[in-house]
Amino acid sequence: MVKLMKNMRKKKTSHKKYKFTYISVTVSVLFLSLLFVRGYTPFQETEENLFHVSVNGREVGVLGEKAQADELFLQARRNVAAASGGMVFMEPELTVVGEAALRGETDAEEDVIRRMEEALREDVYETMHRSYTVKINEYLINLASMEEVRQLLQAAVDKYDAEGRFTANLSYDRAREFGVYTARIVEAAQLETDDVQECYTEAGVQSFFTETSMEEVSEEEKDFDDYDLGILTMNFVEEVEVAEAYLPESQLTSLEEAIDLVIMEQATPSIYEVVSGDTLSAIEVKVDIPMDRIVEMNPDVLESVNSTLHIGDKLVITIPEPELSITRVEQKFYAETYDADVIYIDNDSWYTTDVVVRTQPSAGFRKVVANVTYLNDREVSIEILKEEVVQEAVAKVVERGTKVPPTYIKPLSGGWISSYFGYRQRPNVAGATSNHEAVDWATPTGTPIYASSAGTVARAGWIGSYGYAVYIDHPDGKQTRYAHLSRILVTPGQKVRQGERIALSGNTGASTGPHVHFEIRVNGRAVNPLDYVPR
Numbered sequence: 193m194v195k196l197m198k199n200m201r202k203k204k205t206s207h208k209k210y211k212f213t214y215i216s217v218t219v220s221v222l223f224l225s226l227l228f229v230r231g232y233t234p235f236q237e238t239e240e241n242l243f244h245v246s247v248n249g250r251e252v253g254v255l256g257e258k259a260q261a262d263e264l265f266l267q268a269r270r271n272v273a274a275a276s277g278g279m280v281f282m283e284p285e286l287t288v289v290g291e292a293a294l295r296g297e298t299d300a301e302e303d304v305i306r307r308m309e310e311a312l313r314e315d316v317y318e319t320m321h322r323s324y325t326v327k328i329n330e331y332l333i334n335l336a337s338m339e340e341v342r343q344l345l346q347a348a349v350d351k352y353d354a355e356g357r358f359t360a361n362l363s364y365d366r367a368r369e370f371g372v373y374t375a376r377i378v379e380a381a382q383l384e385t386d387d388v389q390e391c392y393t394e395a396g397v398q399s400f401f402t403e404t405s406m407e408e409v410s411e412e413e414k415d416f417d418d419y420d421l422g423i424l425t426m427n428f429v430e431e432v433e434v435a436e437a438y439l440p441e442s443q444l445t446s447l448e449e450a451i452d453l454v455i456m457e458q459a460t461p462s463i464y465e466v467v468s469g470d471t472l473s474a475i476e477v478k479v480d481i482p483m484d485r486i487v488e489m490n491p492d493v494l495e496s497v498n499s500t501l502h503i504g505d506k507l508v509i510t511i512p513e514p515e516l517s518i519t520r521v522e523q524k525f526y527a528e529t530y531d532a533d534v535i536y537i538d539n540d541s542w543y544t545t546d547v548v549v550r551t552q553p554s555a556g557f558r559k560v561v562a563n564v565t566y567l568n569d570r571e572v573s574i575e576i577l578k579e580e581v582v583q584e585a586v587a588k589v590v591e592r593g594t595k596v597p598p599t600y601i602k603p604l605s606g607g608w609i610s611s612y613f614g615y616r617q618r619p620n621v622a623g624a625t626s627n628h629e630a631v632d633w634a635t636p637t638g639t640p641i642y643a644s645s646a647g648t649v650a651r652a653g654w655i656g657s658y659g660y661a662v663y664i665d666h667p668d669g670k671q672t673r674y675a676h677l678s679r680i681l682v683t684p685g686q687k688v689r690q691g692e693r694i695a696l697s698g699n700t701g702a703s704t705g706p707h708v709h710f711e712i713r714v715n716g717r718a719v720n721p722l723d724y725v726p727r
Contacts, residue, residue, distance in 0.1 A: 240290030245304065248285050248315050252307035253299035261288045264301060268308035284312055323444055326454075327433045331515045333445050333454060334437070338362075340447045341434050345375055348455050348516050349426065352566075356380065358426045362434060375432035377518075414578060419561045421523050429517035429567070454515045466505040472497055479509045495534055500547060500592075519567050523577075526560040532587035542593025543668050549590050556585030597668045600644045600724040601690060603710050604697065607633035609727065610707055613720040629718035630673070630711040637678050637706040639697040643688045644672045644710070644725060652680050658709070659701025662694050671716075675709035676701050 245253050245261045247268075255261050265286045324341050326333050335341050345360035359380045362373040445453070464479060472494075476483045483497045489508045493499075531553060539546070561578040564571060611632040647666035655661040658675035662682060665671050678698025688694060699706045712721045 240292050242291050242293045242296045242298070244289045244291070246287040246289075247308050247311040249287075250307075250311045250314075252311060253304035254297065255304065256298045258288050258290060260301075261286065264305050265308060268305050268312060271305070272309055272312045283315065321439060321441055321444065323437050323439045325435050325437050325439075326450075327435070328454065328516050329430045331454075333450055334439055334443050335447065335450060336444050338434075340450070343447055344450050344454060345432070345516075347451050348428075348514075348518060349377055351455060352518055352520055352568075353423060353426065355422065357423060371436050373434040375428060375434065377426040377428060416525065416559065416561060416578065416580075419523060419525070419577070421525055421561075424521045424523055424563065426518060426520040429519050430515075432516070456514060462508070462510040464507045464509045466501045466503055466507065468503055470501055470503075472499070472501060475501075475507070481509055498536065500544070514568065517568050519565065519572075522564050522566065524562055524564050526558075526562065528560070529555045529557050530585055531555055532585040535587045535589045537589065537591040538594050539591055540594050542591075543595045543597040544593050545597050545668070546593040547590060548592075549588065551586070551589035553588035554586035557582045598645045598666055598690070600672070600712065600721075601642070602633075602725050602727070603642050603644050603672075603674060604633055604635060604639055604708055607635035607639070607708070610634040610705075613718075613722065630675075630709045631721045632707045632709050634705065634707045635697050637696070637698050639708070640693050641674055641677065641695040641697055641708055643690055643692045643694050644712075645670075646690045647672075647688060649682045649684050649686045649688060649694075652682055652684050654700075657702035659703065660695070660698065661701075664688065664694075669715060671711075671713045673709075673711035673713070675711075676703045676707060 240258075241256065243255045243258050243261060244251065245255055245264075247265070255264075265284075269284065321336065324335050324338055326335060326341055326344065335344065342360060342362065345362075349358050349360050350356070357380060358377050360375060361378045362375055365372045365374055464475060466475075472483050472486065475486065479486075486507060486509065487494045487497055487499070493505055493507060534553075535551075537550065559580045559582065560576055563575040563577060565573045565575075609631060611628055611630075613628060613631055615627055641662075643664055645664075645666050647664040649662060650665045650671065651661070651663040653660065655663075655675070658673070660677040660680055661673060661675040662677065662680060663671060663673050674695060676698055677695040677700065679696040680694070681696070682688060682694045697706060697708045703709075710721055712719055712724055
């Protein structure tokens with residue numbers, strides 16, 4: 193019995209041992225399995241060990257450390273900015289909420305960064321692109337890259353340099369507080385050798401011989417074949433500066449549009465039509481352009497500032513110019529006909545309307561090498577380097593008057609035009625003509641009639657169908673006639689002033705009613721009085 197009780201105690205003890213061992217092993221296995229679960233964070237009873245991360249209210253992942261969220265957020269912002277190629281403006285908000293958890297999963301860093309980038313892009317409200325502002329005097333234009341700036345400036349050069357001898361060069365101005373480039377035009381060959389060519393200063397005997405040699409070459413007469421023809425120099429007329437900037441895409445101009453805006457001529461030529469009484473000096477004041485410039489713009493109309501203007505002449509007073517202008521000096525060879533300068537002989541006893549050609553011109557023929565200066569397409573000046581005249585030109589010789597011709601006024605006050613100059617229906621009056629060589633002003637009998645211009649009374653009295661009439665000869669060769677008068681107040685040979693009363697209107701001779709018949713004759717031929725007097 194005692195032995196049986198001992199065996200039973202042994203069995204009971206062994207069972208307890210096995211049970212304890214089973215529980216210990218089970219707990220150990222569970223603990224180890226938790227350690228190997230992906231993203232497991234060891235449990236800490238009092239500290240936060242899982243962090244939920246959101247960007248602009250959008251959850252982007254779970255991390256095991258709060259500092260890790262800040263690092264990944266900074267990297268995501270850098271990635272968004274780098275992908276945009278410019279300066280990005282946004283209002284990002286990072287939110288991190290921590291918790292103390294027994295266990296939990298964390299997200300891979302690359303997934304969190306990707307989601308952060310997606311959230312940031314949704315809230316980007318403007319991207320500022322790195323760009324370049326080209327300043328041409330006060331004109332500004334924005335381009336996307338420095339390469340486009342170079343292409344724009346080179347297009348301005350290539351417009352006139354078909355041989356490709358010159359290039360637009362940008363140099364960094366280190367003296368400026370901010371990064372600014374200045375533009376100039378240089379010879380392409382010179383630009384390639386500037387970095388390798390050594391400059392030195394000659395001195396002593398060598399300098400003397402070099403200077404002497406250059407003087408001998410310059411004094412030696414060149415033949416036409418010895419000149420190096422083509423473009424010698426090119427320059428931008430305006431000051432061109434380029435500055436780096438950050439701008440929204442809406443403010444950038446495409447290269448094609450920039451070329452049109454900067455290089456192509458923008459203005460439309462303005463035309464001035466010459467009217468009665470105009471002189472070149474008066475037009476100069478009206479349009480605020482010097483006379484020699486007006487002559488230069490109108491070679492088909494004007495030979496010089498002394499050229500005679502005619503009513504109806506149309507003068508160009510503006511020339512379209514691009515925003516960026518090019519000046520260049522080109523050495524050229526001409527084999528051409530040419531005209532000698534006009535020779536003017538001033539006659540102080542003649543009026544300015546009197547012009548007589550004394551010698552007809554004859555063109556000459558010559559060979560010339562010259563340096564021609566251009567502003568864009570317009571020739572500005574020419575310097576002849578060598579000239580060989582094959583046939584001399586004969587100059588045109590013109591004699592012209594210098595006195596200002598007299599003016600003419602309406603011969604009465606009031607009245608209304610009852611018959612114009614020219615052909616008309618024949619009035620039912622004996623002696624009247626269908627070719628009316630005057631202007632008639634209807635007016636009551638007795639209206640004062642005045643001399644239209646100063647002169648000498650040639651005739652005064654009854655003159656056939658004119659009835660009572662007055663003829664006045666004027667110094668410029670014209671004659672005025674006043675007919676159908678009721679009373680004459682002057683006598684032949686009398687000198688009269690402009691506006692002096694010479695008669696009273698009437699209805700004498702071949703007349704259909706009270707009026708004054710007014711004629712102006714040039715060299716005996718009747719002309720329209722309304723071309724000379726106001727109505």
